[in-house]
Amino acid sequence: MKPLDYPLLADENIHRDVVRALLARGKxxxxxxxxGWAAETMSTCSATHIVRAESS
Known part of the structure; x- marks a missing residue:
């Protein structure tokens, strides 16, 4: 099993250049x-609400 063979969600602690490099490699x-899901933008809602909204 190789971790980069699966979809990844990078949190706000992962530098955008790292994400861009992975995208450039086709990941x-x-x-x-x-x-727009960073903690700063989520002050009025929880992650649970975001997940529920996307699954609707």
Whole structure:
């Protein structure tokens, strides 16, 4: 099993350059910063609400 063979979600502690480098290598990776899900933007809602909204 190779971890980079699976989709990745990078939290706000992973530098955007790292995410961009992985994307350039063809890896399936998303960043909470790029998606607007970083802790700073979530002050009025919880991660549970985001997951529920996406699964609807």
């Amino acid at each position: 399936d990776v998303r960043s909470v910063l790029d998606e």
